Amino acid sequence: xxxxxxxxxxxxxxxxxxxxxxxxxxxxxxxxxxxxxxxxxxxxxxxxxxxxxxxxxxxxxx
Amino acid sequence: xxxxxxxxxxxxxxxxxxxxxxxxxxxxxxxxxxxxxxxxxxxxxxxxxxxxxxxxxxxxxxxxxxxxxxxxxxxxxxxxxxxxxxxxxxxxxxxxxxxxxxxxxxxxxxxxxxxxxxxxxxxxxxxxxxxxxxxxxxxxxxxxxxxxxxxxxxxxxxxxxxxxxxxxxxxxxxxxxxxxxxxxxxxxxxxxxxxxxxxxxxxxxxxxxxxxxxxxxxxxxxxxxxxxxxxxxxxxxxxxxxxxxxxxxxxxxxxxxxxxxxxxxxxxxxxxxxxxxxxxxxxxxxxxxxxxxxxxxxxxxxxxxxxxxxxxxxxxxxxxxxxxxxxxxxxxxxxxxxxxxxxxxxxxxxxxxxxxxxxxxxxxxxxxxxxxxxxxxxxxxxxxxxxxxxxxxxxxxxxxxxxxxxxxxxxxxxxxxxxxxxxxxxxxxxxxxxxxxxxxxxxxxxxxxxxxxxxxxxxxxxxxxxxxxxxxxxxxxxxxxxxxxxxxxxxxxxxxxxxxxxxxxxxxxxxxxxxxxxxxxxxxxxxxxxxxxxxxxxxxxxxxxxxxxxxxxxxxxxxxxxxxxxxxxxxxxxxxxxxxxxxxxxxxxxxxxxxxxxxxxxxxxxxxxxxxxxxxxxxxxxxxxxxxxxxxxxxxxxxxxxxxxxxxxxxxxxxxxxxxxxxxxxxxxxxxxxxxxxxxxxxxxxxxxxxxxxxxxxxxxxxxxxxxxxxxxxxxxxxxxxxxxxxxxxxxxxxxxxxxxxxxxxxxxxxxxxxxxxxxxxxxxxxxxxxxxxxxxxxxxxxxxxxxxxxxxxxxxxxxxxxxxxx
Numbered sequence: 001x002x003x004x005x006x007x008x009x010x011x012x013x014x015x016x017x018x019x020x021x022x023x024x025x026x027x028x029x030x031x032x033x034x035x036x037x038x039x040x041x042x043x044x045x046x047x048x049x050x051x052x053x054x055x056x057x058x059x060x061x062x
Numbered sequence: 063x064x065x066x067x068x069x070x071x072x073x074x075x076x077x078x079x080x081x082x083x084x085x086x087x088x089x090x091x092x093x094x095x096x097x098x099x100x101x102x103x104x105x106x107x108x109x110x111x112x113x114x115x116x117x118x119x120x121x122x123x124x125x126x127x128x129x130x131x132x133x134x135x136x137x138x139x140x141x142x143x144x145x146x147x148x149x150x151x152x153x154x155x156x157x158x159x160x161x162x163x164x165x166x167x168x169x170x171x172x173x174x175x176x177x178x179x180x181x182x183x184x185x186x187x188x189x190x191x192x193x194x195x196x197x198x199x200x201x202x203x204x205x206x207x208x209x210x211x212x213x214x215x216x217x218x219x220x221x222x223x224x225x226x227x228x229x230x231x232x233x234x235x236x237x238x239x240x241x242x243x244x245x246x247x248x249x250x251x252x253x254x255x256x257x258x259x260x261x262x263x264x265x266x267x268x269x270x271x272x273x274x275x276x277x278x279x280x281x282x283x284x285x286x287x288x289x290x291x292x293x294x295x296x297x298x299x300x301x302x303x304x305x306x307x308x309x310x311x312x313x314x315x316x317x318x319x320x321x322x323x324x325x326x327x328x329x330x331x332x333x334x335x336x337x338x339x340x341x342x343x344x345x346x347x348x349x350x351x352x353x354x355x356x357x358x359x360x361x362x363x364x365x366x367x368x369x370x371x372x373x374x375x376x377x378x379x380x381x382x383x384x385x386x387x388x389x390x391x392x393x394x395x396x397x398x399x400x401x402x403x404x405x406x407x408x409x410x411x412x413x414x415x416x417x418x419x420x421x422x423x424x425x426x427x428x429x430x431x432x433x434x435x436x437x438x439x440x441x442x443x444x445x446x447x448x449x450x451x452x453x454x455x456x457x458x459x460x461x462x463x464x465x466x467x468x469x470x471x472x473x474x475x476x477x478x479x480x481x482x483x484x485x486x487x488x489x490x491x492x493x494x495x496x497x498x499x500x501x502x503x504x505x506x507x508x509x510x511x512x513x514x515x516x517x518x519x520x521x522x523x524x525x526x527x528x529x530x531x532x533x534x535x536x537x538x539x540x541x542x543x544x545x546x547x548x549x550x551x552x553x554x555x556x557x558x559x560x561x562x563x564x565x566x567x568x569x570x571x572x573x574x575x576x577x578x579x580x581x582x583x584x585x586x587x588x589x590x591x592x593x594x595x596x597x598x599x600x601x602x603x604x605x606x607x608x609x610x611x612x613x614x615x616x617x618x619x620x621x622x623x624x625x626x627x628x629x630x631x632x633x634x635x636x637x638x639x640x641x642x643x644x645x646x647x648x649x650x651x652x653x654x655x656x657x658x659x660x661x662x663x664x665x666x667x668x669x670x671x672x673x674x675x676x677x678x679x680x681x682x683x684x685x686x687x688x689x690x691x692x693x694x695x696x697x698x699x700x701x702x703x704x705x706x707x708x709x710x711x712x713x714x715x716x717x718x719x720x721x722x723x724x725x726x727x728x729x730x731x732x733x734x735x736x737x738x739x740x741x742x743x744x745x746x747x748x749x750x751x752x753x754x755x756x757x758x759x760x761x762x763x764x765x766x767x768x769x770x771x772x773x774x775x776x777x778x779x780x781x782x783x784x785x786x787x788x789x790x791x792x793x794x795x796x797x798x799x800x801x802x803x804x805x806x807x808x809x810x811x812x813x814x815x816x817x818x819x820x821x822x823x824x825x826x827x828x829x830x831x832x833x834x835x836x837x838x839x840x841x842x843x844x845x846x847x848x849x850x851x852x853x854x855x856x857x858x859x860x861x862x863x864x865x866x867x868x869x
Contacts, residue, residue: 005555005558005559005562005563005634005635006555006558007185007186007187007215007216007634007635008185008211008215008216008217008218008219009184009185009218010185011216011219011551011552011555012218012219012222014551015222015547015548015551019544019547022543022544022547023543024539024540024543025540025543025544026536026537026540029537029540029541029544030540030544033544037222042222042225043225044225044228044229044232047225047226047228047229048229048232051229051233051537051541054537055530055533055534055537058533
């Protein structure tokens with residue numbers, strides 16, 4: 001492993017940027033998690049609410 | 063060129079009330095202060111300036127802005143930290159002030175350069191605190207991963223991992239709690255009762271209804287859900303609505319009861335899990351005590367923060383105690399409780415499951431209670447049965463809500479468990495439904511309406527459950543992938559750090575332990591494939607690989623290892639800053655390793671600006687001698703009730719303070735400053751002339767009053783120098799004023815006149831002038847180091863100031 005050593009923040013920045021590219025991940029979940037991270041609002045409660053809201057909006061569409 | 067700090071000024075933050083200035087000019091500083099004097103207030107302020115947070119103050123219970131504000135300042139006072147850097151473009155003041163009853167944060171530097179600098183600093187590791195090191199030493203290997211991450215600045219990564227894990231688990235729990243399978247089965251049973259088949263596909267439902275309504279010989283067939291609505295409208299006309307309403311109500315009751323009956327196993331299994339967790343955690347008395355203490359401490363914190371108790375004592379026992387120290391101790395204890403609280407996470411999960419299951423089922427019963435037929439006299443038995451069932455579910459819920467204390471018991475599952483008997487009323491309901499249906503036998507249309515309507519509703523409910531389950535399963539799958547990928551990345555990056563820096567870590571460790579037999583230290587992650595459950599350390603001992611480290615490692619060895627990791631992370635990540643703050647990390651080392659640690663800093667980090675804080679007075683005495691030689695600044699931080707934390711000023715700074723305040727007539731500051739100046743220069747003169755005083759230990763030695771020093775100095779001059787003896791009246795004048803100087807200490811409420819202070823200052827300067835050379839290229843005291851054995855004279859460094867001296 002000869003890649004550049006990354007700091008904690010760099011690891012997080014990179015992960016939440018690449019999260020949208022992950023296979024088998026709902027794009028709206030990936031996008032929302034990325035947004036929560038960028039806004040500094042990545043908390044248990046916010047992720048739980050985000051998932052709940054996505055379910056409700058899915059229900060309304062359905 | 064990396065940046066360093068030129069000057070640091072803090073006021074109104076944490077334990078620092080009045081402005082505290084450290085003029086560093088890019089140099090390292092060794093700052094000594096007893097516990098509770100406000101050393102960590104400097105670290106907290108610096109962390110807040112750079113990172114916009116103070117990790118040990120973060121948490122749901124703590125409002126950072128309030129926690130940062132000094133306890134004694136008034137609402138209108140500003141709390142701020144100003145840092146001047148060697149790169150002046152980054153100079154900034156960050157402050158908290160009250161605006162429209164709200165605490166608002168502002169910063170004077172809004173340049174793009176400064177923003178970029180702060181962004182870069184977020185990625186760097188500049189602060190190491192004592193508790194991070196002790197955590198690293200104390201934690202078991204599973205938790206060592208977290209503590210190591212904290213040491214090397216990966217704590218945010220761990221935090222994000224925990225959030226993703228919790229979110230993934232909450233989705234899994236939601237799927238389980240909804241018990242979709244049981245709910246779908248209940249609806250399918252309704253369909254079988256009504257139309258003789260369990261149907262999950264839309265076209266099959268239409269076919270079955272077409273078969274049922276075939277005898278009606280209607281002109282059109284059912285091909286959509288809307289067609290079913292039209293059909294029901296046609297059938298509705300002849301229907302006996304009162305009977306149908308009753309029939310639907312009874313069906314509804316039966317469905318709710320049947321669904322809950324199908325969940326007896328779920329209820330009892332989940333309760334049994336909760337019961338086992340309760341008993342387990344109750345056996346851990348320490349855990350219970352901590353959960354007790356946590357609440358008490360939080361109340362205490364609120365009492366102190368809101369100033370409900372406005373005296374410098376403990377609000378509970380009323381023992382004298384600084385409120386600031388109390389608050390700091392409470393925060394520290396809350397932190398340690400918070401950590402131990404993670405141990406009861408499985409208990410919390412079991413408790414939450416009970417709450418979710420019971421509250422959802424109680425809501426279903428309450429929906430039945432809301433129907434007007436529920437309260438009619440003919441449904442009295444039904445009502446009683448529902449009430450009994452609800453009470454049993456409430457019993458589960460109440461046991462689930464019981465506060466975790468040493469004397470509280472919860473009921474075992476056998477005494478509260480749901481049983482088939484609790485649903486005996488279902489059979490009665492079935493009879494009543496059959497009876498109504500029989501009475502309607504001749505009224506085929508009504509029966510038809512009821513059956514088709516119920517079958518359609520059941521079908522729609524099944525579809526909704528299926529959709530809800532699909533969405534939840536899809537979210538669960540997504541969160542599982544995200545979590546696993548995150549862990550994979552964390553493990554990869556941690557291993558990359560370790561691989562890249564293992565030599566550096568080993569170098570630093572070996573530097574502090576030159577004669578140790580531990581060789582080729584390395585860190586090994588634990589976990590199959592992409593899992594990351596913890597870390598352990600491996601090393602060679604007498605040629606053999608050994609793990610875990612506790613086998614031969616002392617606490618001090620682990621400390622060295624933790625420090626080596628931190629310093630390696632400084633080298634790895636700090637591209638913009640040459641600043642390191644080490645807050646009391648030395649306390650964890652034994653005496654041998656302390657010296658080696660200091661040498662490591664002096665040797666390997668000489669190009670860094672180190673802010674080294676310690677409360678260890680003996681180590682401070684030792685290290686300050688070495689630090690002085692390396693051009694470090696040496697300061698002492700003190701604390702008193704009136705001023706909060708303050709740094710002892712140098713004589714030059716004191717002189718400036720005295721002269722400025724003599725002009726402005728600020729008596730309050732003047733008195734103490736003159737007293738300190740006098741004591742300081744008398745100590746220097748007594749040292750230079752080898753004036754002997756009664757032996758006292760370190761701290762006591764430092765606290766000598768000026769009258770004691772003056773008397774011994776006078777006696778020495780009497781014996782040794784005729785030239786100085788002629789000046790004795792000046793000494794006498796100052797000595798006579800020592801009553802005044804003693805009264806000027808903070809403990810006295812004596813208020814001197816400005817004239818008295820002016821006279822005292824003139825005497826002090828005259829006295830100093832006897833010993834201090836006024837030549838601008840010298841400015842040194844006469845000293846026995848420059849004793850002329852031929853002329854028998856004592857001189858200053860340049861030789862201009864001299865007196866006869868008899869040894």
